[in-house]
Amino acid sequence: MSFLKRLYYFSTGLVIGLVFLFFILNGKRTSCNYGPSARVIDNIISKELVLKHEGDSIAFDKLYSLISKGRVRFNKSEIRNEPCAIYYVESGDLTLLIENCEDQAIVKFK
Secondary structure, three states, X not given: OOHHHHHHHHHHXXXXXXXXHHHHHOOOOOOOOXXXXXXXXXXXXXXXXXEOOOOOOOOHHHHHHHHHOOEEEEEEEEOOOOOOEEEEEEEOOEEEEEEEOOOEXXXXXX
């Protein structure tokens, strides 16, 4: 079998597989968060957020956006703290201190 025939068969199967995956996964909330920072942020967002902030109030959709676009700084965080782990999440020039408890996440601005 010549190279062009093999390339044709391979590309045909690849296109059919991509179209199949597009229709199967379209509209589903699938994600591939395998990094430690992404897993912690997904865990925090899945819980009830409690805002402990004196002064101006912030909308919760903006707070979710800040947390989801942030990165967890593990060198500053206290992940073995009992009963709630403490994470530092940096989002732009803003640093959030988040106490990640069993049922809720308490957010403080630092």
